[in-house]
Amino acid sequence: MSTLFTPLKLGSTTIPNRIGMSALTRSRSSATVPNEIMLKYYVQRAKGGAGLIVTEGVLITRQGTEWPQAPGLWEKAQIDGWKKITDAVHEAGSKIYAQLWHVGRVAHPNAPEQIAAGVPVYAPSALSARGGKFRFISGEPGYVTPTEIADPTVLIAxxxxxxxxxxxxxxxxxxxxxxxxxxxxQFLDSTSNHRTDKWGGSPENRTRFALEILKEFVEVYGPNVALKVSPAGGYNDMGMPLQDTIDTFGHLLREADKLGLSYVALARYNPYLDMEFDGKKARHAARRRRDVHALPEKDRRAEELVGSGKAAGVFFGMNWLTHPDLARRIKDGKKLDNAPDYMHLYGAEGVDPALGYTDYKEAA
Incomplete structure (x- = not known):
């Protein structure tokens, strides 16, 4: 695993190895404010050898997200809470990026944070996603038809x-x-974006929203800006025809490359994220491809990807969730033997937040 444990320069920052921790929804904040149990969680994984930690999705504004107890970054208390975490992660020897997030049409108007926000559920177009279930709302409702946002620059700001x-x-x-x-x-995908102005229609127009945000990020952070995309993903009722997918993401990545980003993270295809309706897979199933990453020895596959130059580094998701010392285990050749606690994956009201979160054992 020698290649995985070499330093890598990302933007103006050098990380100690090429094993990153992907963004993982955990739903443990105090309402929207980072707290002490979150601090413990991130520090565990920093001490476990993560070269770069990417936070769970951090909301840019108050809204009725699919996931309760998602943290935000729009007010002072949240900034202060995250500062404790970033300081501790740095002290433990890792670097940390914030993944900035807005859920768009997959919010719900009856969610407590959406009610508190006092604004509609916004999206590129007034098109509801199919499926969905808000289990933390009475009656477990599904998605609703959102309000088309008149001026997307409001979200960009x-x-x-x-x-x-x-x-x-x-x-x-x-x-x-x-x-x-x-x-x-939602702006990128032609099935969720039916706009006829400069924010919709052609691949160039549908990528405009993402590219304008990235430009604003670069103004703030210089080269320390990244992008995560899932061209093959079907989660939340996504999925264009194959050629439209190639044209759209091809244009996005070519233009993003001109901005000098620190990295682009490509989420691998995962069939478990394909939505089902009436017992059938959604429209994106027609372009399903073999999951070349689903091998028994994923760490070996990661070494091959980095060693061959196909990827500069590799992010792990579920394995970091269940193994706070993942990088050390890979380096030492130790087994990944902690089973996920699915019952408490995203926490639960009235239950100890440490369950399925900070209680996974490290290797002896």
Whole structure:
């Protein structure tokens, strides 16, 4: 595993190895404010050898997210809470990016934070995603038809302010969450974006929203800006025809490359994220491809990707969730033997937040 444990320069920052921790929804904040159990969680993984930690999705504004107890970064208490975490992660020897997030049409008007926000559920177009279930809302409702946002620059300004707040909170950089069917992905996808103005229609127009946010991020953070996309993903009812996917993401990545970003993270295809309706896979299933990453020895695959030059580094998700010492285990050749606690994956009201969060054992 020698290649994985060599330093890598990302923007103006050098990370000690090429094993990153991907953004992982955990739902443990105190309402929207980072807290002590979150501090413990991130420090555990920094001490476990993560070269770069990317936070769970951090909301840029108050809204009715799919996930309760998601942290934010729009007010002072949140900045202060994240500052404690970034300071501790740095002391433990890791670097940390904030993944900035807006869920767009997959918010719900009856969610407590959406009610507190006092604004509609916004999206590129007034098109509801199919499926969905808000289990923390009475009656477990599904998605609703959102309100088309008249001026997308309002959201772009909120993303920029969140980046400014992230810098004040001590983050080494920011990652734009452009994946998994959230608002940036909704602008990119021709099935969720039916606009006829400069923000919709052609691949050039549908990528404009993401690119304008990235430009604002670069103004704040210089080269320490990243982008995550999931071109093959079907989560939250996403998925264009194959040629449209190639044209759209091809244009996005070519233009993003001109901005000098620190990295682009490509989420691998995962069939478990394909939505189902009436027992059938959604429209994106027609372009399903073999999951070449789903091998028994994923760490070996990571070494091959980095060693061959196909990737500069590799992010792990679930394995970091269940193994706070993941990088050390890989380096020492130790087994990954902690089973996920699915019952408490995202926490639960009235339950100890440490369960399924900070209680996974480290290797002897």
């Amino acid at each position: 909120q993303f920029k302010q969140a980046a400014i707040n992230a810098k004040e909170a001590g983050f080494d950089g920011v990652e734009l969450h452009g994946a998994n069917g959230y608002v940036v992905h």
